[in-house]
Structure formats: structure tokens, C-alpha cells
Amino acid sequence: MNILLQTQELKKYFPVVRGFLFSQTRGWIKAVDGVDFTLYEGQTFGLVGESGCGKTTVVKLVLLLEKPTSGSIFFRGRDINRIKRDMLKQYRTSVQAVFQDPYSSLSPRMRVESIIAEPLKASKLLPEKQRRERVEAVLREVRLDHDALRRYPHEFSGGQRQRIALARALSTRPSLLVLDEPVSALDVSVGAEVMNLLKDLQEELGLTYLLVAHNLATIRHMSHHIGVMYLGKLVEMAPCEEFYSHPLHPYSQGLLHAASRGGAVTEGLMLTGEVPSPLNPPAGCHFHTRCFAMKRVCSEIEPLLKEVTGGHLVACHLC
Amino acid sequence: MKYKGLKEAVRHSGLSLRRLGQFLIRRKGRPGYIVIPIVILGLFVFVGAFGPLLAPHSATETNLSIRYQPPAWDADGSWKYPLGTDHLGRDILSRILVGARVSLTFALLAVGLAGIIGTLLGLIAGYYGSWIDAIIMRLVDGVMSLPLILVAMAIVVVFGPSFVNLLIVLGCLMWAFYARLVRGDTLSIKEKDFVALAKIAGCSSPRIIAHHIFPSLVHSLVVLATLQIGLVILMESALSFLGVGIPPPTPAWGVMVADGRSVLDIAWWVSLFPGLAIGAVVLAANLFGDWLRDKLDPRLRQV
Numbered sequence: 001m002n003i004l005l006q007t008q009e010l011k012k013y014f015p016v017v018r019g020f021l022f023s024q025t026r027g028w029i030k031a032v033d034g035v036d037f038t039l040y041e042g043q044t045f046g047l048v049g050e051s052g053c054g055k056t057t058v059v060k061l062v063l064l065l066e067k068p069t070s071g072s073i074f075f076r077g078r079d080i081n082r083i084k085r086d087m088l089k090q091y092r093t094s095v096q097a098v099f100q101d102p103y104s105s106l107s108p109r110m111r112v113e114s115i116i117a118e119p120l121k122a123s124k125l126l127p128e129k130q131r132r133e134r135v136e137a138v139l140r141e142v143r144l145d146h147d148a149l150r151r152y153p154h155e156f157s158g159g160q161r162q163r164i165a166l167a168r169a170l171s172t173r174p175s176l177l178v179l180d181e182p183v184s185a186l187d188v189s190v191g192a193e194v195m196n197l198l199k200d201l202q203e204e205l206g207l208t209y210l211l212v213a214h215n216l217a218t219i220r221h222m223s224h225h226i227g228v229m230y231l232g233k234l235v236e237m238a239p240c241e242e243f244y245s246h247p248l249h250p251y252s253q254g255l256l257h258a259a260s261r262g263g264a265v266t267e268g269l270m271l272t273g274e275v276p277s278p279l280n281p282p283a284g285c286h287f288h289t290r291c292f293a294m295k296r297v298c299s300e301i302e303p304l305l306k307e308v309t310g311g312h313l314v315a316c317h318l319c
Numbered sequence: 320m321k322y323k324g325l326k327e328a329v330r331h332s333g334l335s336l337r338r339l340g341q342f343l344i345r346r347k348g349r350p351g352y353i354v355i356p357i358v359i360l361g362l363f364v365f366v367g368a369f370g371p372l373l374a375p376h377s378a379t380e381t382n383l384s385i386r387y388q389p390p391a392w393d394a395d396g397s398w399k400y401p402l403g404t405d406h407l408g409r410d411i412l413s414r415i416l417v418g419a420r421v422s423l424t425f426a427l428l429a430v431g432l433a434g435i436i437g438t439l440l441g442l443i444a445g446y447y448g449s450w451i452d453a454i455i456m457r458l459v460d461g462v463m464s465l466p467l468i469l470v471a472m473a474i475v476v477v478f479g480p481s482f483v484n485l486l487i488v489l490g491c492l493m494w495a496f497y498a499r500l501v502r503g504d505t506l507s508i509k510e511k512d513f514v515a516l517a518k519i520a521g522c523s524s525p526r527i528i529a530h531h532i533f534p535s536l537v538h539s540l541v542v543l544a545t546l547q548i549g550l551v552i553l554m555e556s557a558l559s560f561l562g563v564g565i566p567p568p569t570p571a572w573g574v575m576v577a578d579g580r581s582v583l584d585i586a587w588w589v590s591l592f593p594g595l596a597i598g599a600v601v602l603a604a605n606l607f608g609d610w611l612r613d614k615l616d617p618r619l620r621q622v
Contacts, residue, residue: 009351092521093521096519099515107513107534108535118520122517122523166515172520
């Protein structure tokens with residue numbers, strides 16, 4: 001398997017500034033604190049975690065909407081924060097994104113045709129005539145009718161809009177699609193349709209996905225590898241089926257337990273309490289304040305991500 | 320019999336005073352009074368375009384033998400000069416009709432100039448943020464704190480009164496309103512996903528501003544510009560009245576009001592009619608602007 005994108009010790013800290021005239025940095029929010037993961041070509045990496053755990057910041061870093069505080073992102077072996085302008089342009093065309101809210105991701109005063117063609121226009125990738133053909137081609141790929149081109153976004157439903165957003169993302173023939181909660185704003189049935197479409201497209205076009213979601217079922221349906229984030233750190237990483245059959249980290253077990261709901265609620269596995277503030281995370285293992293299996297060592301020493309079985313990594317003293 | 324037929328016809332056509340009243344006050348829950356300002360503004364624009372063709376007399380030619388003719392309905396008046404004449408024997412009606420063009424072009428140009436400067440600076444401040452934003456917004460605060468009329472007077476006194484000077488002065492003082500509005504809107508629009516996605520698509524900043532942010536601002540701008548038209552006409556009239564506006568013999572409404580100031584007790588019509596014209600147009604522009612705001616952008620109520 002070829003590696004498409006890899007992050008190394010990726011960190012993003014946001015300063016907390018207080019004061020008006022003589023502002024001072026009072027601390028740092030460690031939104032992403034040393035995250036390493038690898039995207040293999042043609043596969044999906046699913047990133048799960050509760051809200052506020054840093055998933056979206058990872059997405060912003062990969063999309064170059066934010067600069068990392070430290071660490072690197074390698075795309076086909078090149079550090080994307082240290083490449084030249086023309087290479088950067090190439091990166092822009094080979095990485096595209098679909099966001100959560102289809103109502104805010106389409107420019108309200110542009111026709112669907114211009115919306116889909118915009119990445120092509122901005123990157124001057126194709127001459128006018130081929131551009132038009134490409135737009136029609138991607139429209140067919142997302143199963144939308146040809147007459148959608150002349151209409152405006154507000155004339156479409158949420159699912160249709162999400163497919164327009166997808167068509168736009170596909171127009172430059174990217175190799176990596178970043179999907180930030182692509183179906184969580186949609187009805188269940190519409191969401192399932194979009195997910196299946198995404199899976200089909202992955203097969204047809206050999207796309208690589210970085211999928212971010214809080215819904216475990218979505219992640220399971222789509223992903224080949226899974227990473228679980230908690231307060232800016234990856235706490236567990238494993239191939240999909242391995243993760244769902246043998247979750248190791250107590251947090252992952254709690255998440256899966258909360259999602260299953262079907263059987264009796266096992267008292268110990270319930271996730272209780274609030275996520276601690278990322279401004280002042282607990283010492284040792286960040287999760288120890290909510291962990292059912294907490295030992296003394298957990299509040300003192302921070303566990304590192306280590307490989308337990310083939311390809312299954314976990315950051316926990318107890319595993 | 321004849322009248323009965325007419326009454327019958329009116330009834331069948333659905334026209335009645337009562338209906339007209341209902342129409343003007345309330346129509347499908349919304350005030351229908353808006354017809355009046357629209358008619359006044361329409362008339363204003365029409366007269367502004369064709370005024371000189373409609374005027375029965377020259378607006379600038381003087382004839383001292385007919386000075387201070389009263390309006391037509393006065394015992395001494397004649398229909399030759401329906402609204403009377405001023406201290407130089409010029410026809411008031413003709414001067415109002417010709418003066419409409421001065422007010423209209425001035426208002427459009429001043430609002431346009433202020434709008435262009437303000438929108439550009441507001442977009443830049445809102446989009447780029449940081450120190451650029453700080454500089455532009457402090458400039459806005461500075462301009463906003465100036466007493467408009469006083470500064471306009473001072474500048475015009477230095478550079479001499481002329482149409483162009485007055486235009487530049489008002490344009491350079493009133494852009495701040497637009498900059499503040501546009502910056503605020505830009506700040507909220509730039510956080511929308513479609514702007515992030517445009518960046519991801521590789522769009523340049525000018526392209527994002529022009530294609531994604533500006534189109535969402537247009538209706539706030541239209542509302543503000545409409546409200547500002549009334550204000551600009553008022554300012555221009557005030558400055559002309561004070562003698563630092565549009566210089567004579569151009570028939571500006573403000574100058575005309577000033578002309579009759581000293582003779583209000585014997586020739587009230589010289590000041591009254593141009594004053595009414597100013598009042599009607601400014602009121603109509605404000606009412607129309609308010610209505611437009613409620614329709615397009617109720618959020619703007621504080622402007």
C-alpha cells in the first residue's frame with residue numbers, strides 16, 4: 001500500500017489572550033497535541049471523538065486553513081508547509097473537502113455550474129470547453145440531473161446540496177478527499193445514500209478519504225483504519241474490524257458502549273462527566289478523570305501510543 | 320342619470336375611496352403607504368431626467384420687472400408663473416424642475432463615491448483583519464466623530480464652493496458608514512464554510528472577496544444607499560443654503576430657500592416651494608429606505 005499523506009508530531013496550539021490594551025497570552029489551548037497518522041492510497045481513515053477533541057483542527061491543518069504550531073504533514077513525501085508556490089497549487093487541486101453543513105458550504109448567489117467549476121477556474125486546470133465537459137461528468141458521478149447546472153443552491157434539498165458540494169470537490173480529480181462530518185447534518189436515509197455514493201466513488205476513482213465523524217456507525221461503514229481522539233491526542237488506532245471487535249482503550253470501549261445502547265447498560269462502561277477543559281487538561285492520562293479503570297499511575301504519567309498487536313496502537317497504561 | 324352610470328362603473332371596477340384608504344394603510348398585513356414615497360421618488364427621478372424640457376421658463380434668466388410675483392392662486396398671481404417668481408424675476412417652478420437634476424445627480428454621485436470607497440475599505444478591513452483592520456477602523460472612528468456640516472463648510476471655504484468640491488468632500492466624509500457596515504458583514508460571512516471551501520479550491524483573496532463575500536453584501540448596501548440619498552440631499556441643501564454649497568446661478572434647492580430667507584414676510588413662496596421639494600424627497604427616500612430594509616434586511620435596524 002502506498003502512503004499518500006502522513007502527519008508527524010502534528011501540533012496546533014491556540015493562544016488564549018486576555019486583556020484589552022496590553023494583551024497577554026494567558027495560556028494555550030492544545031487543540032492538536034502530537035498527532036501521527038497515515039493515509040494509505042485508496043483507503044479511508046476515520047477519525048472519531050467527542051466534540052472539542054481536535055478533529056476539526058486536524059482537518060483545517062490538512063487543508064492548510066491553519067498553520068501547525070509544530071510538526072509536519074507529508075503529502076506524497078513532501079512537507080506541505082514547506083513547498084514552493086507551484087507545488088502548493090498542485091496540492092490545492094489534489095486535496096478537496098466536503099463539510100458538514102450543506103447550507104453554508106455553497107455560495108448562495110452562484111449558480112450550481114459556477115460552484116462546481118470554481119476549483120477548475122481558480123487553478124486554471126482545464127481550458128473552457130473541457131471545463132464544461134468535466135462539470136457535466138462530475139454531475140453524473142454524483143447522480144444529479146443535468147438541469148441542476150442552471151439553478152441556485154437554495155432550490156435543492158440538503159442531500160442534493162451535499163452532492164453538489166461533492167461534485168465540486170471532485171471536479172479537479174483530487175486524490176484525497178477530506179470529509180468533515182459529511183452526513184451528520186442529513187436525514188438518516190439521505191445520509192446513507194450519500195455514504196454509499198462516497199463508497200462507490202472511492203472504488204471507481206481510487207480516492208483516498210480522511211473521514212471525520214462523531215458517529216461510530218458512519219465511521220464503521222466507511223473506514224479501513226480508525227483513530228480515536230481525546231483532548232487533542234490520538235488514544236487508539238486500529239484497522240476497522242479489529243477496532244470494533246477488540247476496542248482496547250477504556251474511552252473507545254465507553255464510546256462503543258454508548259453507541260450500542262441495545263443491551264443492558266453496564267454501569268462501569270458508561271462515559272460520565274464532562275470533557276475536561278483543553279486549556280487545562282488533567283495531568284497524566286488526559287482521560288483518567290472519566291476512566292472506570294483508573295489506577296494511580298494514570299494521574300501521574302502520560303501514557304504513550306504503543307503497538308499492542310499488529311497494527312493496533314493504544315495509549316493506555318492498562319493495555 | 321349620467322352620474323349614476325359613473326357611480327355604477329366605479330363600483331364595478333372595484334375602485335372606492337374606502338378601498339384606496341385600505342390599500343394605502345394596510346395590504347396583506349404590510350403597510351401600503353409605500354406607494355406614496357415610490358411615486359414621489361419616481362417623480363423626482365423623472366423630473367431629474369427631463370426637468371429642463373418640462374420647465375415653462377428659463378431657470379436662470381432674470382427679469383427685474385416681474386420680481387416677487389405671487390403664486391397663481393393668489394389674487395395678484397397669474398398662471399404664467401404658477402409658483403410665483405423670486406427676487407430676480409425667475410420662475411420658481413422652472414427652477415425647482417431644473418434644480419431636481421442638480422439634487423439627483425449630486426445625490427447619486429455622492430452616494431456612489433462614498434459607497435465605493437467605503438465598501439472597498441470595509442471589505443479589506445473585514446477580510447484581512449489584524450493591523451489593516453485596526454488602521455481602517457480607527458480612520459472610520461475619526462471620520463465619524465467629525466461634525467459633518469462643519470467640516471464640509473471648512474473644506475469648501477478653503478477650496479472654494481463648486482459642485483465637484485462639494486461632491487468630493489461629502490464622498491470623503493460619508494464613506495465611513497459604508498465601511499463600518501461592510502466590515503461587520505464581511506466578518507460574519509468570511510466564517511462561512513463556502514469561504515473556507517473557496518480557499519481550499521485555490522481561489523485568490525481578491526477572487527474570494529469579489530465572488531463570495533461581496534454578492535452577499537449587496538442588499539445591505541442597497542438599503543444603506545437609499546437611506547443615505549435622503550441624507551445627502553439634505554446635506555447638500557443645507558450647505559447650499561449656507562452659501563458653501565453649489566454656487567449660483569445653478570438652481571440648487573438649498574440656494575433657492577436661502578434666496579427667500581430675507582423676504583419671508585412679504586414673499587413666502589420663494590422659500591416655501593423649494594423647501595417643500597426638499598422635504599418631500601428626503602422623507603420619501605427615508606420611508607422607502609426603511610421599507611426596503613424591513614423587506615431585505617431587518618437586521619439593519621440600527622443604521
